[in-house]
Amino acid sequence: xxxxxxxxxxxxxxxxxxxxxxxxxxxxxxxxxxxxxxxxxxxxxxxxxxxxxxxxxxxxxxxxxxxxxxxxxxxxxxxxxxxxxxxxxxxxxxxxxxxxxxxxxxxxxxxxxxxxxxxxxxxxxxxxxxxxxxxxx
Numbered sequence: 721x722x723x724x725x726x727x728x729x730x731x732x733x734x735x736x737x738x739x740x741x742x743x744x745x746x747x748x749x750x751x752x753x754x755x756x757x758x759x760x761x762x763x764x765x766x767x768x769x770x771x772x773x774x775x776x777x778x779x780x781x782x783x784x785x786x787x788x789x790x791x792x793x794x795x796x797x798x799x800x801x802x803x804x805x806x807x808x809x810x811x812x813x814x815x816x817x818x819x820x821x822x823x824x825x826x827x828x829x830x831x832x833x834x835x836x837x838x839x840x841x842x843x844x845x846x847x848x849x850x851x852x853x854x855x856x857x
Contacts, residue, residue: 733773737765753816760785760813763806767794785810 723745728738744758764785771777777794780787788794789810795803 734769736769737762740765756812756816760809760817763809763813764788767806770794770797 723742725738725741725745728734728741740758740762744755744762747758748755767785767788768783771779771788771794774797777791777797780791789803789806798806
């Protein structure tokens with residue numbers, strides 16, 4: 721099965737997050753909760769990759785996803801609409817990892833929640849991190 725993220729395997733600079741993104745999409749119907757967690761993990765790896773290649777981004781005092789996403793210079797790069805979607809992915813991933821499988825707290829249930837998270841991830845995060853729209857490409 722081909723995924724929306726297979727093209728990332730062609731460029732070694734994306735190795736740190738391509739496999740996790742591909743996995744999130746492949747298991748979307750088999751294990752929706754794992755798909756959500758993998759979407760969040762892939763997003764975290766992609767955000768850390770952005771910090772590693774963009775010299776205008778300074779790593780904040782904590783190197784966790786929430787701190788990285790909330791840094792003012794990062795928020796300016798991604799813009800408010802994309803940031804809201806990324807925050808949704810972060811929150812849903814955290815809720816699945818630390819909460820009940822029955823309660824995704826605002827993320828939806830099962831495969832529908834996973835498809836929303838993966839869809840947001842595909843449409844927004846990759847658009848900025850891997851697309852030509854990002855300033856250092």
